[in-house]
Amino acid sequence: MTFDKIYPVLLFKAILFYLLWTILLFPTHLFIIISDSSTMFSNITTTMALFNKDAKSFIKLISIICFLEISALNGQLRVGFYSESCHNVESIVSSMVKEASQREPRMPAILLRLHFHDCFVQGCDGSILIDNVKEAERNAFGHEGLGGFAEIQTAKTQLEVQCPGVVSCADIVALAARDAVVMAGGESYEVETGRRDGRVSDLSFASKMPDVDDSIEVLKEKFKTKGFTEKDLVILSGAHTIGTTACFFMPKRLYNFTGKSDADPSINPKFLPELRSKCPKNGDVNVRISLDNLSERKFDDQIMHNIKNGFAVIASDARLYDDNITRAVVDSYLEITEKSNPNSSSFGNDFGLAMVKLGRLEVKTGLLGEIRKVGDHIV
Numbered sequence: 001m002t003f004d005k006i007y008p009v010l011l012f013k014a015i016l017f018y019l020l021w022t023i024l025l026f027p028t029h030l031f032i033i034i035s036d037s038s039t040m041f042s043n044i045t046t047t048m049a050l051f052n053k054d055a056k057s058f059i060k061l062i063s064i065i066c067f068l069e070i071s072a073l074n075g076q077l078r079v080g081f082y083s084e085s086c087h088n089v090e091s092i093v094s095s096m097v098k099e100a101s102q103r104e105p106r107m108p109a110i111l112l113r114l115h116f117h118d119c120f121v122q123g124c125d126g127s128i129l130i131d132n133v134k135e136a137e138r139n140a141f142g143h144e145g146l147g148g149f150a151e152i153q154t155a156k157t158q159l160e161v162q163c164p165g166v167v168s169c170a171d172i173v174a175l176a177a178r179d180a181v182v183m184a185g186g187e188s189y190e191v192e193t194g195r196r197d198g199r200v201s202d203l204s205f206a207s208k209m210p211d212v213d214d215s216i217e218v219l220k221e222k223f224k225t226k227g228f229t230e231k232d233l234v235i236l237s238g239a240h241t242i243g244t245t246a247c248f249f250m251p252k253r254l255y256n257f258t259g260k261s262d263a264d265p266s267i268n269p270k271f272l273p274e275l276r277s278k279c280p281k282n283g284d285v286n287v288r289i290s291l292d293n294l295s296e297r298k299f300d301d302q303i304m305h306n307i308k309n310g311f312a313v314i315a316s317d318a319r320l321y322d323d324n325i326t327r328a329v330v331d332s333y334l335e336i337t338e339k340s341n342p343n344s345s346s347f348g349n350d351f352g353l354a355m356v357k358l359g360r361l362e363v364k365t366g367l368l369g370e371i372r373k374v375g376d377h378i379v
């Protein structure tokens, strides 16, 4: 909704409130005037004074209403935001995810990662898609290997035909991430929409992205800065239950962990030769290996078992077992599987909740941002 559409609504509400205000106060004024009617002059003065007081209250009231209204407009993320303005949005996005995944089985993982990278830099505002600026955020080192841009644009093009200028690219990315999880066999969750697109893209903003070789302290701190707990860090990293990594991210962990030509000691000795053979020293850094070597395409809790048993592939996942708090979170999901207690919260369910939280990160709603016409272009 634009401000010119909001303004008449605000004015109407203000008038309505004023009428109610006057009706409520009128008997009081009448009583004051009648009980103090010694002279005509004093009557007029009292009436004027009361009118002045009312006028001031009226202005105050309008300001409060406008403030509340604008605050509400700024925080409008909700499930079904497009139910009236573009009711096909969810089906268009899920069809895109389905078709893209049939063409490219890696797609669910790619789209899930894209949402995380969008949200972690300047909030979930679709700025990761922008490509027509000099030092675009999406070309930052921390976003190495990202994809799914063309697929988001496919959905955007279809949506622009059906409901021009209505659906933000940021929402398409968020919806596609949920559909990606479902495509991979994970639990569904409701995606709040109403995000608006950012207009800023700058490579330097991505410098705070978590790095694969960060210590657990740094990972915790980077997530904390964005409002995430240790539990969120573990659950969201659980996204690595699907997808692949390029060998590009492996050399330090496999060949030079402490600068003494050694491997990360947390790697299970049975797993180290396999990892080294897949990503040989000075080999092709573009070769891709599964992040979850047992079920790369299945969204399950296998990644938690891998982390505990030394079968985590990238270093940042292994680090989750270095710290008492994050280790306890990993273990809690394994206990659930072992005891199969139906009342305990499962990884699948918690992942959905954490994704909703991720999707709220520093969003632009209401009057902020814009609805971009083309995913990768700001004008």
Ligand code: HEM
Pocket: 106, 108, 109, 110, 112, 113, 116, 144, 145, 146, 210, 211, 212, 213, 219, 236, 237, 239, 240, 242, 243, 244, 245, 246, 247, 249, 291, 314, 316
């Ligand atoms: C804890 C911080 C994280 C670090 C250091 C990290 C790092 C990485 C790295 C290095 C890769 C391989 C990229 C490539 O070679 O293309 C990767 C892949 C992936 N990441 Fe993360 N990640 C983190 C958190 C997350 C989160 C929170 C999500 C989603 C909620 C996520 C989803 C994914 C997915 C799905 C892939 C596979 C992508 C593909 O197959 O192309 N990651 N991550």
